[in-house]
Amino acid sequence: MAKKEHISETPATALLRKHHVAFSEHPYEYEEHGGTAVSSQALGVDEHHVVKTLVMQDEAAKPLIVLMHGDCKVSTKNLARNIGCKSVEPCKPEVAQRHSGYMVGGTSPFGTKKAMPVYVEESILALETIYINGGRRGYLVGIRPQVLLDVLGAKPVHCALAD
Numbered sequence: 001m002a003k004k005e006h007i008s009e010t011p012a013t014a015l016l017r018k019h020h021v022a023f024s025e026h027p028y029e030y031e032e033h034g035g036t037a038v039s040s041q042a043l044g045v046d047e048h049h050v051v052k053t054l055v056m057q058d059e060a061a062k063p064l065i066v067l068m069h070g071d072c073k074v075s076t077k078n079l080a081r082n083i084g085c086k087s088v089e090p091c092k093p094e095v096a097q098r099h100s101g102y103m104v105g106g107t108s109p110f111g112t113k114k115a116m117p118v119y120v121e122e123s124i125l126a127l128e129t130i131y132i133n134g135g136r137r138g139y140l141v142g143i144r145p146q147v148l149l150d151v152l153g154a155k156p157v158h159c160a161l162a163d
């Protein structure tokens with residue numbers, strides 16, 4: 001795969017290459033607090049196919065990653081019930097950054113600093129291609145959802161709420 005000049009390797013892309021995962025690269029103009037609405041528009045893809053990586057924690061402050069459709073929210077109640085916890089809440093940005101090693105807005109589930117359990121909204125697995133953060137703000141990679149199971153050992157959950 002020919003590398004484009006302006007995209008440098010991230011821990012996420014290094015991990016994908018190590019596992020021989022085929023992926024497409026999609027740089028876009030990052031916008032503070034723009035979220036998946038901005039990236040999906042920039043890429044010309046349905047926001048439902050853009051997957052956000054959310055670093056959360058359980059009641060014991062153990063970190064975990066939740067992968068969710070860009071156009072949905074996480075029901076923390078349903079997630080906690082799905083994974084057998086009392087409660088789940090989003091980590092504060094600085095805590096999320098410490099766990100993942102990535103800046104908020106550029107968090108990828110691949111190549112995180114700390115190994116964390118990964119949960120994926122089950123309906124994501126039915127999509128043909130998903131666009132997920134490649135480890136930097138303004139940079140998504142296109143992959144098959146099966147990669148989430150094969151490389152991350154992600155566990156399917158039902159916790160989506162329409163945004």
